[in-house]
Amino acid sequence: MSVTFKHLAWAACAAFTLTAPAGAQQYPSRNITLVVPFAPGGLSDIPGRLLAAELQTRTGQSVIVENKPGASGMTGAQSVLKAEPDGYTLLVNALADGQNLHYINVPYSAINDFSLIGLIADGPPLALIVANNTTYKSVADIVADAKADPKKVSFASSGPATSPAIAITQLNALGKTQIADVPYRGSGAAAQAVVAGEVQGSFVFMANARQFHDAKSARAVAVARPTRFERWPDLPTMAEQGFTGFDHAGWVGLAAPGKTPPAVVAYLNKQVNDIIASPGYRSKIEALGMTLPDPAKNSPETFKAFMTSETAKQAELAKLSGHRK
Numbered sequence: 001m002s003v004t005f006k007h008l009a010w011a012a013c014a015a016f017t018l019t020a021p022a023g024a025q026q027y028p029s030r031n032i033t034l035v036v037p038f039a040p041g042g043l044s045d046i047p048g049r050l051l052a053a054e055l056q057t058r059t060g061q062s063v064i065v066e067n068k069p070g071a072s073g074m075t076g077a078q079s080v081l082k083a084e085p086d087g088y089t090l091l092v093n094a095l096a097d098g099q100n101l102h103y104i105n106v107p108y109s110a111i112n113d114f115s116l117i118g119l120i121a122d123g124p125p126l127a128l129i130v131a132n133n134t135t136y137k138s139v140a141d142i143v144a145d146a147k148a149d150p151k152k153v154s155f156a157s158s159g160p161a162t163s164p165a166i167a168i169t170q171l172n173a174l175g176k177t178q179i180a181d182v183p184y185r186g187s188g189a190a191a192q193a194v195v196a197g198e199v200q201g202s203f204v205f206m207a208n209a210r211q212f213h214d215a216k217s218a219r220a221v222a223v224a225r226p227t228r229f230e231r232w233p234d235l236p237t238m239a240e241q242g243f244t245g246f247d248h249a250g251w252v253g254l255a256a257p258g259k260t261p262p263a264v265v266a267y268l269n270k271q272v273n274d275i276i277a278s279p280g281y282r283s284k285i286e287a288l289g290m291t292l293p294d295p296a297k298n299s300p301e302t303f304k305a306f307m308t309s310e311t312a313k314q315a316e317l318a319k320l321s322g323h324r325k
Helices: 005-014 045-059 071-081 096-102 139-148 163-175 187-195 206-214 262-276 279-286 300-321
Strands: 017-020 023-026 032-036 063-067 089-094 114-131 154-157 180-183 201-205 218-223 249-257
Touching: 032 045, 032 071, 045 063, 045 089, 045 114, 045 249, 045 262, 045 279, 071 089, 071 096, 071 249, 089 096, 089 114, 096 163, 096 300, 114 163, 114 187, 114 206, 114 262, 114 300, 139 163, 139 218, 154 163, 154 187, 163 180, 163 201, 163 300, 187 201, 187 206, 187 218, 201 206, 206 218, 249 262, 249 300, 262 279
Parallel strands: 032 063, 032 089, 154 180, 154 201
Antiparallel strands: 017 023, 089 249, 114 201, 114 218, 114 249
């Protein structure tokens, strides 16, 4: 198909066409793959799937979610970096991208090697849940048991350098305990391990904690943030129970391979902001205990600044946990 004046004029107005060697082509014109670098059911997966459903409706193209867990999110992220930078392979990035480099070797920059698009959800905080086959009612109960028998207590996490793993190292440092970290492929799988009685507890994100606590499948004993959570005001904080410095809340965003055309990034950013402004998406995200960014301020540039700030914050948490690389 040749490049005509009509095509070029339409591209300038719409600002979301791709110019390929064979001519001009509207984006998107085929399936989009959305890579979630953690297991199904976790913090990144659920908002990612909600976004995918909305994108599919709005673009008229299939949006296929592929879970590629492993290496604290790096397996999925690297697969996206290797993809063509054409907007047809996207990454659900998350808090782990600001954490990994402080604990493990990361062969790429989560900020500079991707084309950042925007935030899709912010929060929720971590909560500490314990298995029903324990007698723990408080953080102090857990610490006392772990001190009495250093090999008895183990917690599930979603892998090295993730928020649950960092929270475990913090608790061990403050409580002078040796609670074992048992990694699972995502926060959803870690929560299920507590329910199954495979481990004594876990720091999990609020949606999982509330779900299993209300179903009486596990018990929540604390929220890992400085203040109580507005949607669960009777759950005490870690600080109230004598363990300060816990401030763990996740975030979820959208990115594409580096060098994705600016017009495609702009188009996707507009779609994201239209979606997060919609009442249907908002209600589903808020039901997870998460909040949404201001669509008017959610640009690729502000997302980059946000990720830079979060990475610096995670560096301080790494020092506090005594587990910095």
